Amino acid sequence: MxxxxxxxxxxxxxxxxxxxxxxxxxxxxxxxxxxxxxGATLSVSGFGSFEVKKKLERVLVNPSTKQRMLVPPKLVLSFKPSPLLKEKL
Amino acid sequence: MxxxxxxxxxxxxxxxxxxxxxxxxxxxxxxxxxxxxxGATLSVSGFGSFEVKKKLERVLVNPSTKQRMLVPPKLVLSFKPSPLLKEKL
Known part of the structure; x- marks a missing residue:
């Protein structure tokens, strides 16, 4: 929809x-x-909560070239459904 | 909040x-x-989309007792922020 x-x-x-x-x-x-x-966390009653989380920077290694890459830190928005909503699914 | x-x-x-x-x-x-x-998917313009996803059943093994447990399939609600929202974080 x-x-x-x-x-x-x-x-x-x-x-x-x-x-x-x-x-x-x-x-x-x-x-x-x-x-x-x-960066605020938001709870919506009976629905769930939204939270901005920080993903730390990390090092990736390309398995074929062995080249290292630094992945910069980033902010991601996560949503966690409330127990009430989970139960209804 | x-x-x-x-x-x-x-x-x-x-x-x-x-x-x-x-x-x-x-x-x-x-x-x-x-x-x-x-089970409907819902897109909210400029914000993101909510989708009910089915997690398949899977077998867990307790590492100390070696006992196997069947975890039943379940429905979970996932939220994916829109590119517009991601950019603003």
């Missing part, structure tokens, strides 16, 4: 216009993204 | 009451959960 289909579903189920549902979703994802940019 | 703090932030940024923001978030997570219960 893509974004448009999901907004249509939400607007129907929550009894609001597709325009309002779309605006809310856009605002929501923008705010979530700003939080993640600041 | 917990659910309550996030709803307060959303209501402020999107200029709506905390009650409305909370109701929307609750409705949204309920709908997302129903989708995942049906």
């Amino acid at each position: 893509n974004n448009k289909e999901f907004i249509a579903l939400i607007s129907e189920k929550l009894n609001m216009s597709a325009k309002d549902a779309g605006a809310f979703m856009a605002g929501l994802t923008t705010e979530m993204t700003s939080q993640f940019e600041e | 917990n659910n309550k703090e996030f709803i307060a932030l959303i209501s402020e940024k999107l200029n709506m009451s905390a009650k409305d923001a909370g109701a929307f978030m609750a409705g949204l997570t309920t709908e997302m959960t129903s989708q995942f219960e049906e």
Whole structure:
């Protein structure tokens, strides 16, 4: 289900216009993204939690050339579903 | 940031009451959960995609007792951030 289909579903189920549902979703994802940019962890009740984790730098060795490469540290966003959500799957 | 703090932030940024923001978030997570219960994949524009994946059953061996255990198959929810979101971290 893509974004448009999901907004249509939400607007129907929550009894609001597709325009309002779309605006809310856009605002929501923008705010979530700003939080993640600041490195904040976010818990959504009954759903799960999002956390920005730092992956440390590491050295890779190419097995055929034996060449070493330094993979720089990076930030990744992880999502952990809540126990309630896990149970429902 | 917990659910309550996030709803307060959303209501402020999107200029709506905390009650409305909370109701929307609750409705949204309920709908997302129903989708995942049906095994649907969900893409949220500019944010990322959620997918229910099946982990196959597998055999574990306890290294000290050599006892074999069958771990049953299970469904897990995975989240993959969009390239846009990854870039912002």
